[in-house]
Amino acid sequence: AQTVTQSQPEMSVQEAETVTLSCTYDTSESDYYLFWYKQPPSRQMILVIRQEAYKQQNATENRFSVNFQKAAKSFSLKISDSQLGDAAMYFCAYMVPTSGTYKYIFGTGTRLKVLA
Amino acid sequence: DTAVSQTPKYLVTQMGNDKSIKCEQNLGHDTMYWYKQDSKKFLKIMFSYNNKELIINETVPNRFSPKSPDKAHLNLHINSLELGDSAVYFCASRPGYGSYEQFFGPGTRLTVL
Numbered sequence: 045a046q047t048v049t050q051s052q053p054e055m056s057v058q059e060a061e062t063v064t065l066s067c068t069y070d071t072s073e074s075d076y077y078l079f080w081y082k083q084p085p086s087r088q089m090i091l092v093i094r095q096e097a098y099k100q101q102n103a104t105e106n107r108f109s110v111n112f113q114k115a116a117k118s119f120s121l122k123i124s125d126s127q128l129g130d131a132a133m134y135f136c137a138y139m140v141p142t143s144g145t146y147k148y149i150f151g152t153g154t155r156l157k158v159l160a
Numbered sequence: 161d162t163a164v165s166q167t168p169k170y171l172v173t174q175m176g177n178d179k180s181i182k183c184e185q186n187l188g189h190d191t192m193y194w195y196k197q198d199s200k201k202f203l204k205i206m207f208s209y210n211n212k213e214l215i216i217n218e219t220v221p222n223r224f225s226p227k228s229p230d231k232a233h234l235n236l237h238i239n240s241l242e243l244g245d246s247a248v249y250f251c252a253s254r255p256g257y258g259s260y261e262q263f264f265g266p267g268t269r270l271t272v273l
Contacts (some may be wrong), residue, residue, distance in 0.1 A: 077260045083201075087248060089264035133201055139260055145191055145215045146254070148262060150203040 046071050048138050050151035057126045058159050064111075065121045065154045067136030077139040078112065078119045079148070084132040092134070095119065123156075131158045163187050164265040166251050172271045173241060181236045181268045183251030189263070190256035191215075192234040194226060197248040197267070209234050210256075238270075246272045 048069045057063035069078070080092040095103045095112050103110050107127075111120045123130055136151040164185045173179050185192065193216075194206040208216035212228040223239045234251060251265040 079261075087267045087269075089250065089252075089267075091261055094261065135203065143215050145208055145210055146260060147193075147205050147208060147216055148195075148203075149205075153201045 046073075046138065046140055046149050048136055048149050048151035050134075050136055050154050052154045053152070054155045054157070056157045056159055057123070059126055059128060061126055062122060062124045063126055063156065065123075065134050065136075065156065067119045067121070067151055069117050069119065069136070069138045069149075069151075071117070071138065071140065073140055075141070077146075078110075079137040079139065080108070080110070080119075080121045081135045081137060081150075082130075082132045083135065083153075084129075089135075093121065126158050128158050128160060131156055164251055164253055164263050166249075166265040166268050168268060169266060170269050170271075172273065174273055175241055175243060177241050178237070178239045179241060179270070180238070181249055181251075181270070183234045183236070183265055185232055185251075185253040185263070185265075187253060187255070187263060188232075189253035190231060191254045192228065192231075193252040193254070193262065194234065194236050195250040195252065197250060199247070203250070207234075207236075241270075241272045243272050246270055 076097045078095045082090045093105045107124045133153045137148045167182045191210045193208045197203045206220045207226045209228045225237045228234045248267045250267045252262040
C-alpha cells in the first residue's frame with residue numbers, strides 16, 4: 045500500500061530558529077515525486093518545495109530545504125530562520141502514476157506553531 | 161486573475177438535500193481533481209478527470225457525481241447529503257504529462273446540519 049506518514053502532529057519553534065518536520069512514505073515505485081505543502085488558516089494549499097525521486101541532490105527554496113533519503117523512504121522539511129508567517133499545517137505528499145495519470149497521497153499533516 | 165476558483169466558499173445545508181460545488185481553472189490545464197479534507201485535516205483524493213474523461217474514482221459513494229462539461233470546469237454534485245459529508249472540498253488542476261505540481265482552489269467548506 046502507498047502511504048505517507050507524518051509522525052509529528054504538532055511542532056513548535058522559536059522565531060528565527062530552525063525546525064525539521066519529518067515524513068516517511070511507502071512505495072514500490074522507482075519514479076515518483078515528493079512535495080511539501082503549507083496550509084495556513086486561510087486553508088489555501090501552497091506548494092513549499094518539491095523533490096524528484098531520480099535526483100540525488102536535495103531541493104532548496106530560500107529558507108526551506110529537504111533531506112531526501114530514498115533508501116530510507118524519508119523526506120523531511122527543514123525551515124531555517126523561522127518566521128511568524130510560517131505558522132501553518134504542513135502536509136507531505138507523494139505523487140505516483142496511476143491509471144494513466146498521477147495522484148497525490150497526503151500525510152496527516154503537522155501543525156507548526158511559531159513562538160515570538 | 162484567480163487560477164483555480166471554487167464556488168461557493170461556504171455551504172451550509174440540511175441532511176438529505178442535494179448540492180453542487182463548481183470549480184473552474186483558467187490555466188489551460190488538462191487534468192483536474194477533487195479532494196476531501198475531513199475534520200482531522202486529512203486530505204484524500206476523490207476523483208480525477210483528464211480532458212473531460214473520468215480517470216480516477218477512489219471508491220467514493222455514488223451520491224457524489226462529478227461532471228466535467230469542458231476541460232476548464234469540474235463540478236461536484238452531491239445527492240442526499242449526510243452528516244459525514246461535512247468537510248472542506250478542494251478542487252485542483254495539473255498541466256498534464258511532464259508536469260507534476262497541482263494547483264489548488266481555495267476550498268469549499270460544506271456543513272451538513
